Amino acid sequence: MSEDIQNGSGEDFPIHIRGLTNAFGDFVVHEDLDLDVRRGEILGVVGGSGTGKSVLMRSIIGLQMPRSGEVEVFGHNITEAEPDEEIGVRNRWGVLFQGGALFSTLTVAENVQVPLKQFYPELDQQLLDEIARYKVLLTGLPEEAASKYPSELSGGMKKRAGLARALALDPELLFLDEPTAGLDPIGGAKFDELTRELTDTLGLTVFLITHDLDTLYAICDRVAVLADKKVIAVGTIPELLENDHPWIQEYFNGPRARAATATHERGKALDKQGSEKA
Amino acid sequence: MREWAQYSIEEAGGRATVVITGPMVVSSVGHLDPELREITDSIQTIDISGASPIDTVGAWIIFRFSQRTGADIVGASEQAEVLLEAVEDCESEAQIAPPRRRSAKQVSEHVGEKVVEFFHGVLAAIGFLGGVLMACGSLLVHPRRFRLKALVRQMELVGVTSLPIIGLMSFLIGIVIAQQGAVQLQQFGAETLTVNLVGRITLRELGVLMTAIMVAGRSGSAFAAQIGTMKLTEEIDAMRTIGVSPMEALVIPRIMAAVLMMPLLGFFASLVAIVGGAVIGDVMLGIPFLTFLARIQEVVPITDFWVGMVKAPVFGLIVAMAGCYQGMQVKGNAEEVGLRTTAAVVQAIFMVIVLDAFFAVFFERIGWI
Numbered sequence: 001m002s003e004d005i006q007n008g009s010g011e012d013f014p015i016h017i018r019g020l021t022n023a024f025g026d027f028v029v030h031e032d033l034d035l036d037v038r039r040g041e042i043l044g045v046v047g048g049s050g051t052g053k054s055v056l057m058r059s060i061i062g063l064q065m066p067r068s069g070e071v072e073v074f075g076h077n078i079t080e081a082e083p084d085e086e087i088g089v090r091n092r093w094g095v096l097f098q099g100g101a102l103f104s105t106l107t108v109a110e111n112v113q114v115p116l117k118q119f120y121p122e123l124d125q126q127l128l129d130e131i132a133r134y135k136v137l138l139t140g141l142p143e144e145a146a147s148k149y150p151s152e153l154s155g156g157m158k159k160r161a162g163l164a165r166a167l168a169l170d171p172e173l174l175f176l177d178e179p180t181a182g183l184d185p186i187g188g189a190k191f192d193e194l195t196r197e198l199t200d201t202l203g204l205t206v207f208l209i210t211h212d213l214d215t216l217y218a219i220c221d222r223v224a225v226l227a228d229k230k231v232i233a234v235g236t237i238p239e240l241l242e243n244d245h246p247w248i249q250e251y252f253n254g255p256r257a258r259a260a261t262a263t264h265e266r267g268k269a270l271d272k273q274g275s276e277k278a
Numbered sequence: 279m280r281e282w283a284q285y286s287i288e289e290a291g292g293r294a295t296v297v298i299t300g301p302m303v304v305s306s307v308g309h310l311d312p313e314l315r316e317i318t319d320s321i322q323t324i325d326i327s328g329a330s331p332i333d334t335v336g337a338w339i340i341f342r343f344s345q346r347t348g349a350d351i352v353g354a355s356e357q358a359e360v361l362l363e364a365v366e367d368c369e370s371e372a373q374i375a376p377p378r379r380r381s382a383k384q385v386s387e388h389v390g391e392k393v394v395e396f397f398h399g400v401l402a403a404i405g406f407l408g409g410v411l412m413a414c415g416s417l418l419v420h421p422r423r424f425r426l427k428a429l430v431r432q433m434e435l436v437g438v439t440s441l442p443i444i445g446l447m448s449f450l451i452g453i454v455i456a457q458q459g460a461v462q463l464q465q466f467g468a469e470t471l472t473v474n475l476v477g478r479i480t481l482r483e484l485g486v487l488m489t490a491i492m493v494a495g496r497s498g499s500a501f502a503a504q505i506g507t508m509k510l511t512e513e514i515d516a517m518r519t520i521g522v523s524p525m526e527a528l529v530i531p532r533i534m535a536a537v538l539m540m541p542l543l544g545f546f547a548s549l550v551a552i553v554g555g556a557v558i559g560d561v562m563l564g565i566p567f568l569t570f571l572a573r574i575q576e577v578v579p580i581t582d583f584w585v586g587m588v589k590a591p592v593f594g595l596i597v598a599m600a601g602c603y604q605g606m607q608v609k610g611n612a613e614e615v616g617l618r619t620t621a622a623v624v625q626a627i628f629m630v631i632v633l634d635a636f637f638a639v640f641f642e643r644i645g646w647i
Binding site (some may be wrong): 091092104105107110116119120122123124126127129130131132134135136137138143147149150151169170195201202203 | 303304305307308309310312315333334335338339342357360361364365367369370372373374610611612613
């Protein structure tokens with residue numbers, strides 16, 4: 001962590017948080033919280049229910065005014081701006097909300113075009129349509145989904161459509177709030193794969209809130225653990241396993257975590273076998 | 279200042295090369311794209327070695343241009359290669375707008391839809407009425423299932439909390455009727471008849487009618503919005519699976535509350551309007567306040583009171599039924615809740631006024647004039 005603090009420039013560390021305190025009335029959610037997200041990584045954020053994972057995301061994207069502390073995104077201080085003020089970085093990030101938060105009166109294609117029209121009114125409709133179409137396909141939706149309304153989509157398709165909208169502006173930074181919650185394991189695994197693929201292809205930095213251990217093992221470069229109102233540890237999973245904080249131990253050594261580890265290791269062994277045979 | 283992507287055409291040895299330079303990202307391609315579309319010359323090569331940085335939108339434009347002209351792409355950086363490959367997989371001719379029909383066809387289709395919808399609506403409303411009656415029946419058989427608490431709560435919301443606004447409205451209406459009536463009646467020297475005018479019109483007509491309109495706006499809309507939102511969040515479905523009938527738990531208490539409170543509110547409104555009239559009588563006509571009230575007792579027949587009290591519960595029933603029915607019809611998205619709420623209020627007020635006209639004829643026929 002100390003090394004991060006010294007070199008914390010806006011380009012190497014798209015997200016840079018120092019001394020963040022969030023509170024609702026007397027209820028303190030975060031106290032003196034520090035976190036850095038490195039460029040190009042997928043950072044998983046875990047923590048028990050009510051530890052303020054979503055609140056942390058909302059304070060980074062400027063929807064929640066922190067009580068104190070500073071939040072820098074690409075070197076811009078978010079906390080000094082009002083929620084609706086133009087802060088010059090909104091076109092550099094994309095956000096996938098938990099329920100998708102698609103605009104229900106617009107089709108999926110129109111949803112994707114909303115941010116494009118907002119920021120780049122000079123784009124003509126033909127190009128907008130083409131962009132919407134390939135973004136929809138890029139997120140793995142069938143092409144007929146583009147003309148549908150959100151209420152006609154299944155839960156998994158809504159998430160993908162939400163991702164298509166989040167990616168509309170080709171952002172550098174992507175926020176995903178529990179992207180695999182409510183998806184079946186196959187759908188969840190496919191979404192993980194998609195996230196990884198897009199991250200590598202488009203060179204994204206991803207801030208990913210999740211409860212899903214499989215997601216953590218499968219795609220996260222580092223994991224930040226939220227507990228006791230702070231980020232108590234950031235690191236790769238093997239690093240975290242050595243941490244003796246009781247919550248971390250319980251989290252990564254619980255029955256579900258062991259199952260996820262086993263799957264992951266079996267998968268790696270199979271990959272290895274496969275590559276040796278080849 | 280934003281830097282825009284540029285292009286130039288270079289010809290060498292009969293081969294035309296389009297050289298694209300500058301940032302090929304979504305923020306900088308707005309002008310380049312239509313220009314590239316207009317190129318009709320034959321192009322053999324597209325040089326993108328000067329196009330940096332690049333994102334998927336830029337890659338898409340280059341890819342589509344090369345598809346259209348059949349030109350080869352050269353000078354792609356590593357990142358550009360990856361992005362070009364990614365967008366290549368996403369090529370499609372699919373329509374992204376919902377299919378549109380010709381307007382003549384659209385109009386007739388729309389009219390047809392509305393007619394069919396109307397008949398479905400009539401059927402659904404009758405079905406809803408049947409559902410309410412069934413629920414009433416089953417509550418009579420199992421009186422213990424009746425939700426007294428919900429009823430009392432709804433009575434508070436429909437009745438008690440609307441007293442101030444209905445009181446204020448009625449007071450002002452009483453003032454207006456007395457003042458306008460007095461001005462006209464003075465021309466015949468009959469200003470004392472203002473008492474008759476105020477007393478009879480408020481008790482017979484306006485007290486109950488204005489209250490029904492206010493309750494429709496206040497409570498009918500709330501019923502539709504509450505039940506509609508519960509429908510969207512699947513609360514209604516959850517109730518059904520637990521074995522709780524939404525008719526018994528949500529609809530019956532609301533309808534009963536409206537039916538019970540409407541006569542009380544209507545009577546309250548009439549009284550306050552008479553007080554308003556009496557105030558004007560005192561100030562403008564010189565009829566002492568208490569004399570005005572005493573005259574009311576002499577000039578207003580008791581049938582006027584009954585006319586109002588017979589109409590009130592019927593109006594309450596209509597307002598509550600319209601609200602609950604529209605709420606239960608909500609499905610799909612959040613916008614529907616707003617539409618249904620509006621429909622509930624408009625239908626309720628419309629039906630109340632139509633029915634009021636029927637009542638007027640009816641009471642005249644049975645001699646309650």
